[in-house]
Amino acid sequence: DAGVTQSPTHLIKTRGQQVTLRCSPKSGHDTVSWYQQALGQGPQFIFQYYEEEERQRGNFPDRFSGHQFPNYSSELNVNALLLGDSALYLCASRYRVSPRGAFFGQGTRLTVV
Amino acid sequence: GENVEQHPSTLSVQEGDSAVIKCTYSDSASNYFPWYKQELGKRPQLIIDIRSNVGEKKDQRIAVTLNKTAKHFSLHITETQPEDSAVYFCAATNNDMRFGAGTRLTVKP
Numbered sequence: 001d002a003g004v005t006q007s008p009t010h011l012i013k014t015r016g017q018q019v020t021l022r023c024s025p026k027s028g029h030d031t032v033s034w035y036q037q038a039l040g041q042g043p044q045f046i047f048q049y050y051e052e053e054e055r056q057r058g059n060f061p062d063r064f065s066g067h068q069f070p071n072y073s074s075e076l077n078v079n080a081l082l083l084g085d086s087a088l089y090l091c092a093s094r095y096r097v098s099p100r101g102a103f104f105g106q107g108t109r110l111t112v113v
Numbered sequence: 114g115e116n117v118e119q120h121p122s123t124l125s126v127q128e129g130d131s132a133v134i135k136c137t138y139s140d141s142a143s144n145y146f147p148w149y150k151q152e153l154g155k156r157p158q159l160i161i162d163i164r165s166n167v168g169e170k171k172d173q174r175i176a177v178t179l180n181k182t183a184k185h186f187s188l189h190i191t192e193t194q195p196e197d198s199a200v201y202f203c204a205a206t207n208n209d210m211r212f213g214a215g216t217r218l219t220v221k222p
Contacts, residue, residue: 033209042119042202042212043157056209058114090156092210101147102210104156 002027004093006105013081013112021076021108025093032074033102034066035090043090049074050096078110086112115140117205119213126193127221134216136203137185145206146179146186151215152199160201161188193220 005024013019025032031050035043045058049068068074072093078085088109092102116139126132138146144165149157163170163177163186170177174193179186190197198220204210 035212040215042214045209045211048209101145101149101159101162101204101206103159104149106156 004029004091004103004105006089006091006108008108009106010109011111013110015081015083015112017081018077018079019081019110021078021089021091021110023074023076023091023093023105025072025074025091026103029093029095029103030072031094031096031102032068032072033092033094034074034076035092036060036085037088037090037107039087046076081112083112086110115143115205115207115211117203117211117213119203119216121216122214123217123219125219125221128193128195130193132188132190132193132197132218132220134188134201134203134218135185136187136205136213137183138205138211139184140205140207141184143205143207146177147204147206147210148177148188149202149204149212150199151202157202190218193218195220195222 007022033048034046037043047057048055052068063079065077088107090107091105094102119136147162150160151157174191176189200215202215203213
């Protein structure tokens with residue numbers, strides 16, 4: 001079992017560009033959530049996908065969008081990048097009806113210059 | 114939405130002492146409370162969790178308590194070891210997890 005995998009691990013983008021981050025959930029998991037973790041802070045909830053639909057959304061602008069595919073993998077897209085978007089982006093997966101917490105991927109470190 | 118507050122932000126203890134981290138939450142519908150440990154440069158790892166119908170749960174040196182009426186929950190680590198040094202996050206869950214800001218625990222040998 002590969003667990004939750006994310007790609008790429010590191011990324012450098014220029015302000016104004018667009019970026020796509022990818023996540024493959026742990027085997028058996030059907031729900032994927034994305035988090036932004038700035039240095040020294042807790043993960044901030046961006047949104048959650050289940051059955052290929054966005055189910056919940058945190059306090060993030062529309063520049064942040066996502067997608068879930070039939071195989072439960074997910075993408076996070078960020079448009080018009082700002083310097084403040086520099087952070088560790090974490091994907092977490094779980095089985096929707098499971099009482100246990102989610103399992104995290106290793107994250108994608110995004111640097112906007 | 115849910116708001117989770119976590120205290121203290123930093124905690125330094127001597128090896129063998131106990132450490133306590135406290136969290137409060139705002140959404141009374143939250144029903145599941147996991148705790149994560151994050152070492153430098155690594156992903157958060159689930160270390161213990163508790164559901165809202167349980168008041169206390171223990172796993173070896175780690176225990177969590179929940180007071181649903183007061184909307185607060187705590188992590189207790191006994192007999193701390195240097196390898197317990199990390200950032201600890203609490204979370205409250207109602208369909209999805211909302212995290213506290215974290216506590217940096219340092220265990221001095």
